[in-house]
Amino acid sequence: MIEKSFSEVYDKFKLQFYRRIFEVVREREGSLSAMEAFSLEVIAMLDRPTIGQFADFLNISQSNATYKVNCLMRKGYLERENSQEDRREYHLMLTEKYLRYRGLLSSYEQTVMQRIEARIPPEDVQKFDEILRIMSGELMPECDKQERKIEHE
16 A cells, blocks of 8 residues: 555656656757756766766766766756865766756645645644655665765765
């Protein structure tokens, strides 16, 4: 029962996200492709990865990752920042242009959260928040930002 309910909610979030991606992504010069949009999402979730970490996470070649990153930099969605620890290495930084784009995509999450708070009693919302924190913090360790950084360094 919980698996079906969770899958339905997860699928609805994905469908809305994909819909917004295709609304925002246009087939014109300088626009993002769907693959580039997904690449930006991964970079955002990896939290300032190196190109090597990005490539490792997606299980793609370093040259393929470099090509994707260079395209996103030319379009203004990414910048490079030299690493403080190793000046030969740099981290991928999302630009203000990406943050504006991401804001368009996250509006549905905010809408659903507002609906939850309007429809569900505060004590249940608090319990739901606790469950989500446990899921994120304890039950999904392979997706933790710190774990991803450590795995790929």
